[in-house]
Amino acid sequence: MSNEFGKxxxxxxxxxxxxxxxxxxxxxxxxxxxxxxxxxxxxxxKPGQFAFISAFGVGExxxxxxxxxxxxxxxxxxxxxxxxVTTELHELDSGDVIGIRGPLGNHFPLEDxxxxxxxxxxxxxxxxxxxxxxxxxLQKREDYGRLTILWAARSPDLLLFKEDYEKxxxxxxxxxxxxxxxxTEDWDGRVGLITDLLTDISPDSENAVAITCGxxxxxFYADKVLDHLGFLPEQRYVTLEARMHCGIGKCGRCxxxxxxxxxxxxxxxxxxxxxxxxxxx
Numbered sequence: 150m151s152n153e154f155g156k157x158x159x160x161x162x163x164x165x166x167x168x169x170x171x172x173x174x175x176x177x178x179x180x181x182x183x184x185x186x187x188x189x190x191x192x193x194x195k196p197g198q199f200a201f202i203s204a205f206g207v208g209e210x211x212x213x214x215x216x217x218x219x220x221x222x223x224x225x226x227x228x229x230x231x232x233x234v235t236t237e238l239h240e241l242d243s244g245d246v247i248g249i250r251g252p253l254g255n256h257f258p259l260e261d262x263x264x265x266x267x268x269x270x271x272x273x274x275x276x277x278x279x280x281x282x283x284x285x286x287l288q289k290r291e292d293y294g295r296l297t298i299l300w301a302a303r304s305p306d307l308l309l310f311k312e313d314y315e316k317x318x319x320x321x322x323x324x325x326x327x328x329x330x331x332x333t334e335d336w337d338g339r340v341g342l343i344t345d346l347l348t349d350i351s352p353d354s355e356n357a358v359a360i361t362c363g364x365x366x367x368x369f370y371a372d373k374v375l376d377h378l379g380f381l382p383e384q385r386y387v388t389l390e391a392r393m394h395c396g397i398g399k400c401g402r403c404x405x406x407x408x409x410x411x412x413x414x415x416x417x418x419x420x421x422x423x424x425x426x427x428x429x430x
Contacts, residue, residue: 159397161203161248162189167223168243173307175230176274177239178215181247182223191218193252196259196281197388197416200251201396202226204237209248211393213278213415217285224249227277227309253396254415257282257386262358266294270371272301272343272363276309278388278415279362283313287320296323297352301343301363305329305336326350343367347374354379362388372419382420389415389422 164181172178179202183189194200194214203209210232216225230239241247259282267286271279286293298317302308308327317325332340339346343363352359359375361368368387375385389410394400398412405422408414414422 159250159395161201161209161250162187164224164247164249166241166243166245166247169241172227172309173302175239176227176307176309177230178225178227179238180219180223180225181249183249184246189249191222191224194218194224195252195256196285197256197278198252198254199278199396199415200224200226200249200253201393202228202234202238203248203250204234204241205246205248207237208234209250210234211253211396211411213388214252215277215280217281217288227274229274250396254411255413257360257388257416259285263292264294264356266297266353266357268297268299268352268357268359270299270301270343270347270359270361270363271309272367273303273307274309275363275367275388275390276300279360280310280313282360283317287317287323290321290323294322294356296320297350298323298325299343299346299350300325300327301329301346301367303330305333305338342370344370344374347371347378351378354381354384358384358386360386360388372423382423383418385419387417387419387422389417 163184165184166179167182168180170178199211199213201209201211212226215227218224228235228238230236269279286296326346328339328341328343328346359380361371393403393411396411398409403410
């Protein structure tokens with residue numbers, strides 16, 4: 150979304166909530182549709198980009214897109230109830246109107262990954278911005294090599310997008326591995342950290358790219374394992390969350406050293422930000 154000078158606009162577009170799905174405790178998936186008569190094309194949103202969502206009268210907060218645009222007009226966002234804005238969004242119903250300001254930030258350079266094996270590591274709500282990456286690769290399956298998905302959450306009830314798992318498993322040259330930090334009596338899957346799962350699988354780094362999103366501590370330690378497995382910094386990509394207030398690089402609240410996550414990211418290769426993530430340790 151741009152103004153006449155080609156810069157991102159601060160004015161949100163109006164969008165109607167068309168459906169709300171409970172993904173996990175305190176996490177909802179909102180499908181929204183831009184109201185007619187506005188210039189925003191949902192197809193402008195690319196995997197890895199984000200938008201600010203406004204709860205009118207309360208405020209706005211940034212969220213990564215959680216799916217490729219549906220029917221060329223619907224966008225999806227996963228919202229975890231954490232503060233004032235997200236609490237207000239959780240109180241809304243289908244048919245209510247919200248604001249959408251975006252697309253903002255950069256996106257995953259999937260065109261640069263053609264022919265490569267792709268390793269995706271998603272932890273908790275961090276899996277949301279990775280879902281459109283998976284969808285994109287599955288739509289263009291013959292353009293990429295092996296797709297290996299490592300999916301994790303603190304507990305089974307916090308695993309996101311469960312309805313997608315079978316589709317991922319059934320896709321050619323694709324494998325899905327799931328783990329939880331803490332199991333339950335009715336959980337018969339793997340229990341353990343995603344870093345242990347990554348070590349056990351030990352994916353080949355040759356002609357491969359790894360993409361990680363999750364809690365900062367997960368990103369830090371998963372990247373250490375990837376480094377040990379031979380993935381070079383330019384083969385390791387992350388999408389970072391930060392305290393954003395404007396989304397256009399003016400407020401400076403999302404700085405990571407000299408980097409502004411909202412305009413220089415949120416997608417980075419580790420050769421861009423590797424040393425800057427040391428404070429997460």
